[in-house]
Amino acid sequence: MGLPDSEMPRRQYLRGLVATGGAAALAACLEVPGSGTDVPQGDPGSRPARQHAWNDALPTDEDGNVRRPNHHALLALDLTTEPDRAASERVESAFRSLERAYAHDVAGLLFTVSYTPAYFETVGAESPVPDPEPLTSVEGEIALDGFHALVHLASDDPAVVLEAEQALLGGASEPNGVQMAADLAAVFERADPRRTGFVGSGLPVEQAEERGVDLPDELPDEAPFLMGFRSGLRESQAPEERVTIQQGPYAGGTTTHVESLSLNLRQWFEQNDQQLRIAEILSPHHAEDDVGETGEELGTSTGVFPDIADRTAADASTRGIVGHAQKTARAREDGTPLLLRRDINTLDGDRPGVHFLAHQREIADYVRARQAMAGEDLDGVGQRLNNGLLQYIFVRRRGNFVTPPRDLRALPGTDA
Amino acid sequence: MSEHDTPRRGRTGTACSRRAFVATGAAGLAAVAGCLGDSGGDSGGDGGDESRDGGLPDGVPYVEDPPEAVYVPSHRDPFLMQSPVTAGDYALLPHFSYPHRFWLVDGGETEEVLPTLDDSLHLMVAFWDRQTGELLPVDAGATLSVSRDGDPVETVAPWPMLSQTMGFHFGDNIPLPDDGTYTVDVTVNPIEAVRKTGGFAGRFEETRTATFEFEWTDDRRRTLVEDIEYLEEDQRGKPGALEPMHHGEMATGNGDTNGGGMDMSDMPSPSLRPAAAYPGTDLGVHESGDVAFVVRYLEDSRLATGDGGYLFVSPRTPYNRLPLPEMSLSLSLPDGVVQLGQTLDDELGMHYGGTVALSAGTQFDLVVDGPPQVARHRGYETAFLDMPPMTVEVDQ
Structure with missing residues (x-):
């Protein structure tokens, strides 16, 4: 299995392979000199008790914002067997093997394992999270995640994401040179959809060019997100403690919501100018000089809390336009955001989109933040028109999950 | 102008x-x-x-x-x-x-x-x-x-x-x-x-x-x-x-x-009814930013939500009476400000309205807080933007 005969730089070639997935992509990936080598191995004993405790392992940018890993896969799984003690031990053994194979680091592998209400129904236990449902009036008939478990795999090295996925499903027995003591294949099978994504300066344009997806020329080459602007700045992210479940059987865990969206970047970039984009993504009070081409002037804060957020309703009725950040900042508790965003850009299906993955203490926190973003309470803006980003985003799918603490991640809620 | x-x-x-x-x-x-x-x-x-x-x-x-x-x-x-x-x-x-x-x-x-x-x-x-x-x-x-x-x-x-x-x-x-x-x-x-x-x-x-x-x-x-x-x-x-x-x-x-x-x-006509077709006390047709505002006061209206009557405002384009949605309107009354809400009614059509108690001699301003946010085809792009308040008076 060799590389295609092309002039494509190795780095670009590798990045596209996460979206392709599978053993062939992995094989191609690993034949490239320098890929999948020098990946640090890890120690399961040093992993934190909270699966979602990634921040200590993530680098920060020059402003001090936590930077997300570059490459991601969201692996959906369905149970194929009645869970019992043996199954639970096998699942835990597979995850521990991955932890030995890769360091808890962006050069290694960060991952979480989460479970849906459908899983709990199957195993006959009460679900700690509600069934997913449409949250706003403009969603219509969306898909709802009904598979059983979700593994979120993330690394700066695309080969690690692919190899870890293959290893879990039984397609790679020695990831990063470490023998898998077990895999998930006897307990789970792959379910739909397989989702992939990426975050990082320059990646949206690079990925789109590589896959032949046509994006507007106005998207800056160095933009970290498909809509052009940085997001997830420190001041608008919930601390990990704020999203951690405090009591009950899953104390120390978190909940996860994944909202998959498609984007209309043609309207966003070709019909708006930069000032209007800034008004809609931040607020009508932000000037271009305060923001910069891709949000580089913002530092660690969107600057909307508290004053500009407080002006949201007044801006709707007197200016006829409100920004996304100012609307969503209304859903804070004592000034602290409710959501820890780990959303990723995607070109799944060769269409631009976002897999908006967020952790929060309870799903109700997500609902509160999402309804603040919908702004259905605001007079003077439309259901989409001049209402933040709603003109340009289309919800396709939602899923609710509990992400248990690490010691309960293998088939929770069973007698095992 | x-x-x-x-x-x-x-x-x-x-x-x-x-x-x-x-x-x-x-x-x-x-x-x-x-x-x-x-x-x-x-x-x-x-x-x-x-x-x-x-x-x-x-x-x-x-x-x-x-x-x-x-x-x-x-x-x-x-x-x-x-x-x-x-x-x-x-x-x-x-x-x-x-x-x-x-x-x-x-x-x-x-x-x-x-x-x-x-x-x-x-x-x-x-x-x-x-x-x-x-x-x-x-x-x-x-x-x-x-x-x-x-x-x-x-x-x-x-x-x-x-x-x-x-x-x-x-x-x-x-x-x-x-x-x-x-x-x-x-x-x-x-x-x-x-x-x-x-x-x-x-x-x-x-x-x-x-x-x-x-x-x-x-x-x-x-x-x-x-x-x-x-x-x-x-x-x-x-x-x-x-x-x-x-x-x-x-x-x-x-x-x-x-x-x-x-x-x-x-397909119904894209135009609104003529001013004379609306019920209630006629408070005039006022003009701002080239928009005609039909203003009516409906006492004891089913549309009122509290004490008082219903102030009905129907803004429309000149010449062809087309509706102008996604606009922010308020009333500046002697005793305060009342926001008008965009309303869809099966008898009165799309309009803006609010509950307010008016009596003979009351004077108020009809204020356009935000012009219609709808996109414009040619011939409308320079109108309906700068819209000064209008003074409305209830006849003695």
Whole structure:
């Protein structure tokens, strides 16, 4: 299995392979000199008790914002067997093997394992999270995640994401040179959809060019997100403690919501100018000089809390336009955001989109933040028109999950 | 007339000036239009409008330096009509034209949107309630999903728009990759952002989708360009407006039929009722920013939500009485400010209203906090922006 005969730089070639997935992509990936080598191995004993405790392992940018890993896969799984003690031990053994194979680091592998209400129904236990449902009036008939478990795999090295996925499903027995003591294949099978994504300066344009997806020329080459602007700045992210479940059987865990969206970047970039984009993504009070081409002037804060957020309703009725950040900042508790965003850009299906993955203490926190973003309470803006980003985003799918603490991640809620 | 200087910001990076000029195929309509019409060239008049530098606006002559009011454009556009389709209680009329220049409104400013060379057509959908025949001129967050042979081409939330001939509709310029047969799923979402009263209370709460197909061919492009009707030069740019189309005269093109069991004569007039048709105490028809505001006071109204009567305000365009949605209005009364809410009523139609106690001799200001945020077709882009308050007095 060799590389295609092309002039494509190795780095670009590798990045596209996460979206392709599978053993062939992995094989191609690993034949490239320098890929999948020098990946640090890890120690399961040093992993934190909270699966979602990634921040200590993530680098920060020059402003001090936590930077997300570059490459991601969201692996959906369905149970194929009645869970019992043996199954639970096998699942835990597979995850521990991955932890030995890769360091808890962006050069290694960060991952979480989460479970849906459908899983709990199957195993006959009460679900700690509600069934997913449409949250706003403009969603219509969306898909709802009904598979059983979700593994979120993330690394700066695309080969690690692919190899870890293959290893879990039984397609790679020695990831990063470490023998898998077990895999998930006897307990789970792959379910739909397989989702992939990426975050990082320059990646949206690079990925789109590589896959032949046509994006507007106005998207800056160095933009970290498909809509052009940085997001997830420190001041608008919930601390990990704020999203951690405090009591009950899953104390120390978190909940996860994944909202998959498609984007209309043609309207966003070709019909708006930069000032209007800034008004809609931040607020009508932000000037271009305060923001910069891709949000580089913002530092660690969107600057909307508290004053500009407080002006949201007044801006709707007197200016006829409100920004996304100012609307969503209304859903804070004592000034602290409710959501820890780990959303990723995607070109799944060769269409631009976002897999908006967020952790929060309870799903109700997500609902509160999402309804603040919908702004259905605001007079003077439309259901989409001049209402933040709603003109340009289309919800396709939602899923609710509990992400248990690490010691309960293998088939929770069973007698095992 | 207002001295307000309308800021006009051309969109960044006009594709016309940068991209290869393709004169054939689906992308080439602007080119065809450019060949047949005077493409405008130099902006002359007001200068400073960089977006015209490419010499290819949407390919037809336009009024340079238009007045800051509703004006007669240089031409009347042809439309290819589809048969109406139904989606639950909604009736939808799809129609299309060549890619258009239009203006988005954000707050008090307009932003000019030029068609790009990728754009193939301007797709529009008008919609109304099948039960009552009332227009529903609100932003229902509709989406259009265009596909060909099951492959997605484009999903877009079309802009709520206003044109002199069509009135309120949803529309956008859409790029198509090639000639062929396209399928469009139109989804209308629940109407949540406005108050619904009378027979409309509790209605329009379901998401509904209708589907239609259309052919995109060289013949159709030619029809759209060749049927452009140019007005005499001495009419262009004058205060006034093109006649709104009414049923029976709407089908200027040979639209596809979808066998939906309706025909175009079911389409209600895009115009609102004349001022005299509304009930209540006549508080006058007031003017601001070239909008006519019909103001009525309804004592003991079913629409009032507390003590007092109901103040009814129906803003409409001059000449053809088209509704103006997505506007923010308030009353500045001696004892405080009352916000008016956009309301859909099965008997009074779309209007703005609020509960207030008025008595003879009361004077108040009707204040436009935000002008109508609907996108504008030609002839409306300089009006309805700078809108000073109006003083209303209840007669002794």
